Amino acid sequence: MVRAPCCEKMGLKKGPWTAEEDQILISYIQNHGHGNWRALPKLAGLLRCGKSCRLRWTNYLRPDIKRGNFTREEEDAIINLHQMLGNRWSAIAAKLPGRTDNEIKNVWHTHLKKRLTRTDKETGQERIRKTQIEPKEEMPTQSYSSTPEPSSSSSTVDNSQNSMESFSHEAEAQGIDESFWTEVLKMDSNDEYYCNSSDSMAMEGFNSSDFSYDKFWLSAGVREEDDDLSFWLRIFLQAEEFPQI
DNA sequence: AACTAGTTCAACCGCGTAGTT
DNA sequence: AAACTACGCGGTTGAACTAGT
Numbered sequence: 001m002v003r004a005p006c007c008e009k010m011g012l013k014k015g016p017w018t019a020e021e022d023q024i025l026i027s028y029i030q031n032h033g034h035g036n037w038r039a040l041p042k043l044a045g046l047l048r049c050g051k052s053c054r055l056r057w058t059n060y061l062r063p064d065i066k067r068g069n070f071t072r073e074e075e076d077a078i079i080n081l082h083q084m085l086g087n088r089w090s091a092i093a094a095k096l097p098g099r100t101d102n103e104i105k106n107v108w109h110t111h112l113k114k115r116l117t118r119t120d121k122e123t124g125q126e127r128i129r130k131t132q133i134e135p136k137e138e139m140p141t142q143s144y145s146s147t148p149e150p151s152s153s154s155s156t157v158d159n160s161q162n163s164m165e166s167f168s169h170e171a172e173a174q175g176i177d178e179s180f181w182t183e184v185l186k187m188d189s190n191d192e193y194y195c196n197s198s199d200s201m202a203m204e205g206f207n208s209s210d211f212s213y214d215k216f217w218l219s220a221g222v223r224e225e226d227d228d229l230s231f232w233l234r235i236f237l238q239a240e241e242f243p244q245i
Numbered sequence: 246a247a248c249t250a251g252t253t254c255a256a257c258c259g260c261g262t263a264g265t266t
Numbered sequence: 267a268a269a270c271t272a273c274g275c276g277g278t279t280g281a282a283c284t285a286g287t
Contacts, residue, residue, distance in 0.1 A: 014256080014257075015255095015256075015257090015281090016255070016256075016281085017255085017256085036272080037272075037273070038271085038272060038273090050272085050273090051257085051258090051272095051273085051274095052256075052257080054273075054274085055255085055256065055257080056255090056256085058274095059255075059256085060255075060256095087276065087277090088275085088276085089275075089276065090274075090275060090276085101274095101275075101276080102254085102255075102256085102276095103254085103255095105276075105277085106253070106254050106255085107254095109253095110252070110253055110254080111253095
């Protein structure tokens with residue numbers, strides 16, 4: 001398949017965006033929307049390629065982006081989601097309103113991976129000590145991670161990992177196997193449908209103007225009092241009931 | 246104060262894929 | 267069915283910043 005060159009090179013600017021460029025992009029999208037990213041820079045009068053505009057908008061300028069440090073809850077959520085979904089940053093971002101895939105990817109590589117490695121070392125020692133004291137047969141843990149990073153996904157033993165381990169057993173007990181993931185991943189690819197389509201919002205009793213993630217989660221049966229474990233289990237169970245589109 | 250090493254994060258690149266002609 | 271276009275995603279890069287010596 002022949003691929004169109006991304007930036008038509010000649011005359012197109014690269015590198016950091018200036019405040020003026022940001023302003024042009026924002027006001028253009030506010031007035032006209034972004035129907036066609038490729039045509040947008042020309043129409044808006046920007047010397048950038050469409051890809052660059054889209055990236056700038058989705059990662060930085062979008063009004064619904066939450067700036068600032070990640071909370072501990074967000075970080076834990078990322079860790080849990082990463083264990084379930086691997087490096088599918090956009091899928092992870094879809095579960096964290098206001099955060100972009102790029103941002104999450106950066107946080108993962110700069111903070112969370114290190115944090116996991118640290119706790120891994122600590123708890124690894126702990127585990128060795130434990131098995132020496134009580135050499136009982138260990139329950140085999142079923143790994144659902146699709147991540148190609150065995151170091152972070154297979155050996156982490158912090159709290160979230162413990163949650164995930166027991167969660168795996170519960171999931172197993174519920175009769176959830178690999179085929180479940182096929183469904184979850186299918187669902188993920190429909191995230192846009194759930195989150196962006198005004199038609200579907202209307203169908204579900206939402207309209208896009210008053211859409212909120214709280215309502216969305218609520219409609220999915222997620223409760224505020226859920227702890228990590230029951231939260232994910234609920235998501236699992238609800239996923240099976242989601243309509244296939 | 247000057248230099249170096251390490252860290253962070255915005256932006257780029259290339260690929261896969263869905264949609265269109 | 268094949269060719270093409272456009273978009274979105276994940277991996278990577280490099281400039282800016284910070285901390286340590």
